[in-house]
Amino acid sequence: MILRVVLLGPWEVITSLFKDNPFNYTTGIQLLPQLDTAGRSINIDADHSEYRNFPLQYNFNTLEDFNNNFLSETDVLLRQHRQLDIYGTKVDYTRPLKNKSSFEAGLKSSYVKVINDNIYYNQTGGQSITDPSQSDYTVNSENINAVYVNLNQTYSKLTLQAGLRAEQTVTKGNDQQSGRSINQNYLQLFPTVFLNEKLNEKNTLVLRLGRRTERPDYHELVPFRRPQTAMLFFLGNPHLRPQTS
Structure with missing residues (x-):
C-alpha cells in the first residue's frame, strides 16, 4: 500500500x-x-507462466483558489484486473563437426495473452458510479516464431562464430469497449558474427x-488512460513496434 500526498501550491491538494x-x-x-556418442545432442524445453494482479487505486483531489476558498473536488476509484499468460517451447540441436567446428540449429515459439479489465468509478455521496467513457476491456496476444542456425569454428588462436535468426511476430489487439x-504481422532477420583472436598470453x-x-x-501496448495520480496519466500505444540496434 502506497500513500502519496502532493502539495502543488496553496490551491490544490492531491491524495x-x-x-x-x-x-x-x-x-x-x-x-x-543424448543422440549418440559422437556428441550430437538435442535440448527440448516447454514452460508456462501466469501473472495476475488486482490493483485498486483511489484518487482524491481538492481544488481551492488563492484565498483558500473551496472550488471543487474529485473522488475517483479505479478497479483493475490484469492477467498475463505466457506459453513457450524451444528445440535446440547441436552437432560436432570435423576440425574443431560445430553446427547448431533451433526452433522457438512463444504465445502471450494479455487481458486488462479496467473499471473507472466516480464516487459521489458514498456511492461508486461507473464511468463507461473512461473504462475499458482489452485482450492482446503476441505469437513469436523463430528459427536459427550457428556455425562455430576454432583455429589455433582464432575462434569464429557466424549465425542467422529469422523471427516472425504476429500481434493482435482488441479493445472491446x-x-x-490492431493486427500486425512482420518478419525480421538477425545476423551475427563473432571473432575472438588470442594475440598473446595477455x-x-x-x-x-x-x-x-x-x-x-506489454502494459505499454494497452491504450487505456490509466491515472497514476489525480493529475498524472499513462496511456499505452498499441501501434508500438520493437526497436532494433
Whole structure:
C-alpha cells in the first residue's frame, strides 16, 4: 500500500492511495536426450507462466483558489484486473563437426495473452458510479516464431562464430469497449558474427557484429488512460513496434 500526498501550491491538494494483490507462478519441463556418442545432442524445453494482479487505486483531489476558498473536488476509484499468460517451447540441436567446428540449429515459439479489465468509478455521496467513457476491456496476444542456425569454428588462436535468426511476430489487439482492433504481422532477420583472436598470453582481440531487438513492455501496448495520480496519466500505444540496434 502506497500513500502519496502532493502539495502543488496553496490551491490544490492531491491524495492517491494504491493497493494491489499480485499472484503468479511458473512451471516447465526440460528434456536432454543424448543422440549418440559422437556428441550430437538435442535440448527440448516447454514452460508456462501466469501473472495476475488486482490493483485498486483511489484518487482524491481538492481544488481551492488563492484565498483558500473551496472550488471543487474529485473522488475517483479505479478497479483493475490484469492477467498475463505466457506459453513457450524451444528445440535446440547441436552437432560436432570435423576440425574443431560445430553446427547448431533451433526452433522457438512463444504465445502471450494479455487481458486488462479496467473499471473507472466516480464516487459521489458514498456511492461508486461507473464511468463507461473512461473504462475499458482489452485482450492482446503476441505469437513469436523463430528459427536459427550457428556455425562455430576454432583455429589455433582464432575462434569464429557466424549465425542467422529469422523471427516472425504476429500481434493482435482488441479493445472491446470501443470496438477497435490492431493486427500486425512482420518478419525480421538477425545476423551475427563473432571473432575472438588470442594475440598473446595477455591480450585478446574481440569483434562482435550483430542485429538485436528490444520489445516494448506489454502494459505499454494497452491504450487505456490509466491515472497514476489525480493529475498524472499513462496511456499505452498499441501501434508500438520493437526497436532494433
